[in-house]
Amino acid sequence: MKKLIVGITAPGSVILIAGQLRYFKDLGYETYLMAPNHQRVTDYCLKEGCIHLPVDLEREIAPIKDLKALYQVIKHLRKVKPDVVNFGTPKVSLLGMIAAKLLGVKNRIYTCRGFRFEHETGMKKAILVGMEKITARFAHKIICISNSVRDLGIINGIFSAEKSLVIHKGSSNGIDLNRFDPKQVNVGDTADLRKQLGYTDTHFVFGFVGRLIDRKGIKELYEAFSQLYSNNDKLKLLIVGPAEESQISDLSLINNMQQHPGILLVGTQSNVPLYLSVMDVFCLPAWWEGFGNVSVQAAAMGLPVIATDVTGSKDAVCKDYNGVLISPKSVQELTNAMQFLIDNPEMREKFGQNGLSWAQNFNSHTIWNGMHELYQKR
Incomplete structure (x- = not known):
């Protein structure tokens, strides 16, 4: 029986596995x-x-705590003696790969979920790049969760093309297509939720699911929606997910959203498919992603998607097939794309139907089968 250790840095990352x-x-x-x-x-x-x-x-760099954590990792590896390790967020991946290499674990997988250095500068960027290079060097194989993440890693000299791969069309864990299936959501439950939220048949609902942080493009989404709402108060913006104040540069943005008559913040929700079912168009104007899982989840629910033509995000949407790709940080392009889908119901229908087939590329079992093949090779 093979022993497999999977590692994550933050408790919230259990959702990724x-x-x-x-x-x-x-x-x-x-x-x-x-x-x-x-x-x-x-x-x-x-x-x-x-x-x-x-x-x-610790998610951030903390030398003393990191050394203590490294000691804990080494103790665990010595005790378990794993055949395979697969570490998948920056801190645990760095410490885990160092420890696994030192202890001679043969099958060392690093799941690269994106690069925090992409929008950093100066010394912090140099440190983050250095950490990624060490992690990649000590791994024997790197799974990149999207083709654009793999391209970025190769361009920046983090790892080689030979050492890295993308399983099928990407994503870190695939999508549970049984859960994200419009047929699995009761029509009556959707009607009840719309009523609970105060939405009528005359309302047009844009939606966002994810952490409320700067790099998810929440400021651009707020500004674009506000422009559209000033001319059409039948529009609604439904935001599902927690606000992480440490990663929001201007906290007045959250207050402005809460006070806006067309915007509803409902926080974290366990039944995401139900909330997607009340939306007409899904928006994720992120600055970068590892892979935009939620864009595929929305597509699987039959929603047209507006996303950005950036690392990770562009891999989760098939441009002009099931959605629109815009430039990051462009309020005007986002406004135009949202208005376009308001004005073109036939395009919304086409994108939504195409999304159902596009999402089939990202079945969880496809990704897990690819991992299983890697785990068997050493």
Whole structure:
């Protein structure tokens, strides 16, 4: 029986590996999750049938704490003696790859979910690039979750084309197409939610799902929607997800959104497909992504998508097939794209129908099967 350790830095990242360790356990692997102590991690391990290996990890650079965490990682690896490790967020990947290399773990996978350095400058960028290079050097294989992330890594000398790959068309964990299926959402539940939210049949609903942070383009979305709303008060903007104040440069933006008569912030929701079902158009104007999972989830629910022509995001939308790609940080292009889809119901219908087939490329089992093949090779 092969022993597999998967690692994440932040407890919230369990959402990025939902179903994955249960899948490998069912294949006969002995499965472990290396992650901080947190209720979300405990719940994940209970649900997926894996063993928790607790490590105290800081997302940001913290030399003393990082050395202590490295010691914890080494202790876990010595005890478990894994056949395969797959670490998938920057801090745990750096420490995990160093430890796994030192201890002679043969199958060392780094799942590269994007690069934090992409929009940094100066010394911080240099440090982040250096960390990525060390992680990649000690990995024996790098899974990039999108083709544009792989291209960026190769261009910046992080890793070679020979050492890196994308499984099928990308994404870190695939999409649960049984969950994100419009047929699985009860029509009555959608009607009830619309009523609860105060939406009538005359309202046109734009939607966003994700963390409210600068790089997701929330400021641009607020400004574009406000422009459109000033001429059409039948428009609505439904925002699903938590506000992370540490990553919002101007906190008055959240207050402005809360006060806007056309915008509704509903926070984190467990039934995301239900909330997608009340939307007419999905928007993700991110500055960069590793891979825009939520854009595929929206497509799977039959929604036309507006996204950005940037790293990661552009891989999740098929341009002019199931959605529109715009330049990042462009309020005008976003406004134009939103107005275009308001004015063209036949295009919304076409994009929505095409999205149903586009999403089939990202079935979770396709991604997990690709991982399984890698795990068997050493």
